[in-house]
Amino acid sequence: MSTNRRKFIATAATVVAGTAVASAAPLAELDPKYPILHHALFWLKNPGSKEDRDMLVAGVKSLVKIPMIKELRVGVVASTEKRDVVDNSWAxxxxxxxxxxxxxxxxxxxxxxxxxxxxxxxxxxxVIVYDAIDA
Known part of the structure; x- marks a missing residue:
């Protein structure tokens, strides 16, 4: 048996085993109390300004005082792998x-x-906003 065929068989067996394990595991339950997701991405006028970014982060965090907001997360661009599907142009x-x-x-x-x-x-x-509801 050639090396390529052995690699193919080993890879196929791994994929089949992984699929079986993944399909047997229960999916994580989402909290149904808060099904509306509001996601906003902000691009700074001065993208290199840490001071502007920090002022905007502080401002967004101040929105947590609004009683209708059940959960608030604020983030900045993560240093993840550069791929075609990753947009890291926002701040x-x-x-x-x-x-x-x-x-x-x-x-x-x-x-x-x-x-x-x-x-x-x-x-x-x-600013771009994505609003979604649990499906």
């Missing part, structure tokens, strides 16, 4: 969880959110 990310669409809509007009926009919009060049 700051926020992920919020809401209990329902009405709460997400109320968040948009909440005075703290409106003040955040007023105080921090000069820092960003672009």
């Amino acid at each position: 700051v990310s926020e992920v919020m969880l809401f209990a329902d669409l009405a709460s997400q809509a109320a968040y948009q007009s909440h005075p703290i959110h409106q003040q955040f926009i007023k105080d921090h919009s000069h820092l960003w060049e672009k």
Whole structure:
């Protein structure tokens, strides 16, 4: 048997075993209480400015005071592997969880959110928002 054929058989056996284990393992349960996901990505006007980035991060973190937000995560670009499918052109990310669409809509007009926009919009060049609901 050639080396290539042995490698193919070994690889195929590994894939089959991995698939069997993965399909037998239960999927992690998502918390159904907060099915609305709001994800915003911010691009800075001054992308090299750590000071601007830190001011925006602090501003986004201040949104946690809004009672409709059930969970808030704020992040900056991670130094992960460069691949065609990875977009690391943004600077700051926020992920919020809401209990329902009405709460997400109320968040948009909440005075703290409106003040955040007023105080921090000069820092960003672009914002893209992805809203999703558990499927």
